[in-house]
Amino acid sequence: xxxxxxxxxxxxxxxxxxxxxxxxxxxxxxxxxxxxxxxxxxxxxxxxxxxxxxxxxxxxxxxxxxxxxxxxxxxxxxxxxxxxxxxxxxxxxxxxxxxxxxxxxxxxxxxxxxxxxxxxxxxxxxxxxxxxxxxxxxxxxxxxxxxxxxxxxxxxxxxxxxxxxxxxxxxxxxxxxxxxxxxxxxxxxxxxxxxxx
Amino acid sequence: xxxxxxxxxxxxxxxxxxxxxxxxxxxxxxxxxxxxxxxxxxxxxxxxxxxxxxxxxxxxxxxxxxxxxxxxxxxxxxxxxxxxxxxxxxxxxxxxxxxxxxxxxxxxxxxxxxxxxxxxxxxxxxxxxxxxxxxxxxxxxxxxxxxxxxxxxxxxxxxxxxxxxxxxxxxxxxxxxxxxxxxxxxxxxxxxxxxxx
DNA sequence: TTGCACATGTAAAATGTTACATGATTAT
DNA sequence: ATAATCATGTAACATTTTACATGTGCAA
Numbered sequence: 001x002x003x004x005x006x007x008x009x010x011x012x013x014x015x016x017x018x019x020x021x022x023x024x025x026x027x028x029x030x031x032x033x034x035x036x037x038x039x040x041x042x043x044x045x046x047x048x049x050x051x052x053x054x055x056x057x058x059x060x061x062x063x064x065x066x067x068x069x070x071x072x073x074x075x076x077x078x079x080x081x082x083x084x085x086x087x088x089x090x091x092x093x094x095x096x097x098x099x100x101x102x103x104x105x106x107x108x109x110x111x112x113x114x115x116x117x118x119x120x121x122x123x124x125x126x127x128x129x130x131x132x133x134x135x136x137x138x139x140x141x142x143x144x145x146x147x148x149x150x151x152x153x154x155x156x157x158x159x160x161x162x163x164x165x166x167x168x169x170x171x172x173x174x175x176x177x178x179x180x181x182x183x184x185x186x187x188x189x190x191x192x193x194x195x196x197x
Numbered sequence: 198x199x200x201x202x203x204x205x206x207x208x209x210x211x212x213x214x215x216x217x218x219x220x221x222x223x224x225x226x227x228x229x230x231x232x233x234x235x236x237x238x239x240x241x242x243x244x245x246x247x248x249x250x251x252x253x254x255x256x257x258x259x260x261x262x263x264x265x266x267x268x269x270x271x272x273x274x275x276x277x278x279x280x281x282x283x284x285x286x287x288x289x290x291x292x293x294x295x296x297x298x299x300x301x302x303x304x305x306x307x308x309x310x311x312x313x314x315x316x317x318x319x320x321x322x323x324x325x326x327x328x329x330x331x332x333x334x335x336x337x338x339x340x341x342x343x344x345x346x347x348x349x350x351x352x353x354x355x356x357x358x359x360x361x362x363x364x365x366x367x368x369x370x371x372x373x374x375x376x377x378x379x380x381x382x383x384x385x386x387x388x389x390x391x392x393x394x
Numbered sequence: 395t396t397g398c399a400c401a402t403g404t405a406a407a408a409t410g411t412t413a414c415a416t417g418a419t420t421a422t
Numbered sequence: 423a424t425a426a427t428c429a430t431g432t433a434a435c436a437t438t439t440t441a442c443a444t445g446t447g448c449a450a
């Protein structure tokens with residue numbers, strides 16, 4: 001269900017083609033929801049059927065393409081979801097699972113796993129912090145479009161709230177990195193559980 | 198793939214029936230991987246075929262049941278996975294997605310969503326902290342069985358590492374709760390974005 | 395005797411990933 | 423010309439959730 005609202009939420013800022021949407025959601029942008037284009041194209045079709053978006057054929061030369069725009073019904077659906085309280089999704093964490101068995105393997109392997117994870121989480125935290133800063137400066141690809149339809153008096157509040165979301169993501173990623181680093185410290189202090197040689 | 202290793206990892210501590218396993222993984226225990234019994238029974242069948250576990254028929258009266266035990270091949274598979282570095286899984290976070298659109302709805306709704314989330318994360322953090330404490334005291338359902346097959350000199354190191362895993366989970370959940378609380382503060386400071394009346 | 399815990403499965407649907415497939419446009 | 427980017431889809435597979443389905447053992 002969340003993918004649907006990720007799409008509606010992006011289209012609320014501005015109309016896009018399926019291709020633009022799939023780039024936005026392809027994971028490399030560090031945005032909040034990642035999905036493949038193979039999920040997005042069929043979903044857009046279903047959403048058109050449901051009247052949540054309209055697709056306007058907008059060919060450039062021979063290159064066919066469709067630009068999707070949020071309808072009032074789509075916006076209503078989005079607002080209902082955003083205001084609602086939803087049951088928590090699964091929070092299965094593959095790293096935690098691996099970490100709890102790390103005492104079974106040589107200390108050098110365990111340390112490698114932990115360092116790699118910590119490194120990735122630090123990188124994720126940096127990305128999120130950058131995003132928060134860009135948002136606060138009004139430099140993200142969508143924030144200007146979003147603000148255009150809102151009263152100027154609200155602009156500061158809106159950017160502040162959105163920036164807090166990404167700052168929070170950064171804080172969580174940092175907590176995760178510190179977690180792995182705490183395990184590295186524990187590993188070093190107690191000495192190698194298994195001889196490496 | 199992770200479910201497979203969650204099962205192997207539990208069976209490494211002690212043999213269990215499918216029912217016991219599915220209770221262990223049913224989410225209410227606050228363990229690291231949750232799954233339904235409808236996933237576990239077929240998986241156990243496949244794992245028997247692959248020689249990772251053996252199932253011993255162990256009927257109690259007329260009540261049929263099968264107890265599964267890790268094989269050497271199963272343990273080897275587990276150790277290989279634990280020592281390896283794996284690509285990060287999806288970290289799509291439905292709360293973050295909802296949070297970034299919270300400026301679109303009345304402040305009272307937004308505040309409710311944030312309070313509910315913060316409350317849940319505090320509860321999750323408490324559970325993880327409790328688990329860490331129980332682990333350190335050797336009181337979790339599996340830690341004693343696990344330690345039985347390990348030299349006494351390693352016991353402290355093993356429990357310390359495992360406790361750190363759950364302490365880390367608690368820290369991450371706390372970071373998430375603080376995230377939501379930071380958004381509540383931002384919401385209050387900038388005033389209601391929408392009039393509630 | 396009724397309900398709960400034990401015990402094991404299958405089926406259908408939703409969701410997500412990887413691979414396959416095609417063609418147009420633009421920059422080098 | 424040729425490679426990268428734009429643009430849109432389908433197919434196969436894996437994973438997860440929800441529902442359906444059955445039967446035993448035990449305690450109130």
